[in-house]
Amino acid sequence: METISPSHYLFLALCLFSIGFFGVLLRRNILLLLMSLELMLNGINLALVTFSRTSLNLDGSIFVFFIMTVAAAEVAVGLALLVALYKKRQSVFSEDMNLVSN
Amino acid sequence: MNLVDILFYLFATLSLGGGILMVCSKHPVSAAMFMIISLVGVASLFVLLEAFFLAVLQILVYAGAVMVLFLFIIMLVDVGPNAGKTSKMKLISGLAGAFLISLLIVSFLIIVQSSGWIGGGANWSPIIEGAEPVIGDNLSFSTSVKSFGYGLMTKYMLPLQISGFLLLAAMVGVIVLSKKEEQDTN
Numbered sequence: 176m177e178t179i180s181p182s183h184y185l186f187l188a189l190c191l192f193s194i195g196f197f198g199v200l201l202r203r204n205i206l207l208l209l210m211s212l213e214l215m216l217n218g219i220n221l222a223l224v225t226f227s228r229t230s231l232n233l234d235g236s237i238f239v240f241f242i243m244t245v246a247a248a249e250v251a252v253g254l255a256l257l258v259a260l261y262k263k264r265q266s267v268f269s270e271d272m273n274l275v276s277n
Numbered sequence: 278m279n280l281v282d283i284l285f286y287l288f289a290t291l292s293l294g295g296g297i298l299m300v301c302s303k304h305p306v307s308a309a310m311f312m313i314i315s316l317v318g319v320a321s322l323f324v325l326l327e328a329f330f331l332a333v334l335q336i337l338v339y340a341g342a343v344m345v346l347f348l349f350i351i352m353l354v355d356v357g358p359n360a361g362k363t364s365k366m367k368l369i370s371g372l373a374g375a376f377l378i379s380l381l382i383v384s385f386l387i388i389v390q391s392s393g394w395i396g397g398g399a400n401w402s403p404i405i406e407g408a409e410p411v412i413g414d415n416l417s418f419s420t421s422v423k424s425f426g427y428g429l430m431t432k433y434m435l436p437l438q439i440s441g442f443l444l445l446a447a448m449v450g451v452i453v454l455s456k457k458e459e460q461d462t463n
Contacts, residue, residue, distance in 0.1 A: 178278070179285045181401075182389045184326070187289050189385050191296055191319070193378045198300035200370040206305045206351060210312050213343065214296050217319050220335075228326045231402055233416035237428050239331055243338050244440045248447035250343050254350045255454040261354045 184225040191218030203268045205260070209253045216246050285325060292318030305351045309344055316340045327404060330422050 191214055198211025220239045227235025257267060264271045295315030302308040316339045323332035404418055416428045429437050 179282050183285065183289075184322070185385065185389065187293070187322070189381065190293055191315075193381070194293070194296040194300055196378065197371075197374050200374045201367060202300065204305065204356070206347065206356075207300070207308055210299060210308060210347065213312065213339070214299065214315065217292075217316065217339075220331075221319055221322060224323055224326050224328050224331060227418055228328065228401070231404065231418040233418050233424060233428050234432075236328055236331055236418070236425065237416075237433050239328075240334070240425075240429070241433075241436055241440055243334060244444065247338060247343055248444055250346060251447050251451050252454070254346060255451040257350060258353065259454050267354055267356055 181225050181229045185222055188218045188222035188225065191215075191221065193218075203270060205253075205257050205267050205269055205272075208269060209250060209257075212253075213246060213250070216242060281325065285322070288318045288321040288325065290318075291315070292322065305356055306348070309347050309351060312347075313340050313344050316344070327420055329420055330425055 195211045195214030195216075195218060198214065199208055202208055202211065220242055223235040223239050223242075227233065227239075260272060261267055292315045295311045295313075295318060299308045299311040299315060302311060316335060320332045320335040320340070323329075323335060404420060406419065406421075416424065416432060419425075
């Protein structure tokens with residue numbers, strides 16, 4: 176009898192999501208911001224795999240597959256935006272992305 | 278305490294510790310290294326959940342491709358001495374984050390309570406292996422890659438093609454984004 180229940184995994188997924196969320200809120204470096212986004216997506220992936228394993232249904236795992244695809248595309252576009260910002264403003268901080276406010 | 282429990286706590290510590298150190302680290306390169314540790318921890322948890330294919334994908338796509346891309350960009354841009362700056366509106370965003378996280382925790386507790394999972398009530402039902410997939414049936418959880426591919430090619434055919442198109446769009450977008458700046462400088 177294992178003592179690790181699905182709620183342990185869900186709580187871990189919640190913790191990963193929260194850490195990533197605070198990273199997105201509190202950091203200004205866009206590189207770290209994107210990495211924190213990845214951490215949030217990882218927490219969601221872990222929760223989905225847990226649900227998929229618990230209910231013996233493959234749909235959740237296939238969702239994880241699609242989330243990984245979207246995350247890879249998102250990182251590629253985000254980093255291209257970062258390089259474009261760096262070429263224009265010589266900075267990687269999110270407060271320098273202010274074309275509208277001034 | 279059996280082996281699976283010890284492994285769970287080990288990998289949970291690995292992923293959580295990597296995540297916390299990633300968010301708190303001053304330099305982006307060390308942040309990327311801690312992120313790789315965290316991703317490997319999550320991949321090991323996938324192995325513990327018997328999703329072997331997803332664990333391999335996690336290592337290949339995240340720890341392999343995405344983090345190498347991150348490291349390339351970190352080396353490409355010069356971050357400067359004050360790379361570890363935190364947000365100006367630290368208090369407001371911290372409070373907003375704490376509020377949203379507490380909402381999340383409450384909904385988590387409600388879900389766990391209503392599903393009767395508190396106190397290890399949920400059981401890991403054993404995986405049925407060797408069952409051939411039938412058209413029209415629910416896709417049942419399996420460790421084999423074959424059932425994964427079957428699900429992708431039947432029930433999830435349209436999402437698969439859409440995600441392929443999304444990758445194409447992302448590729449074109451990245452090329453356009455990095456080409457436009459060169460024309461501006463000329």
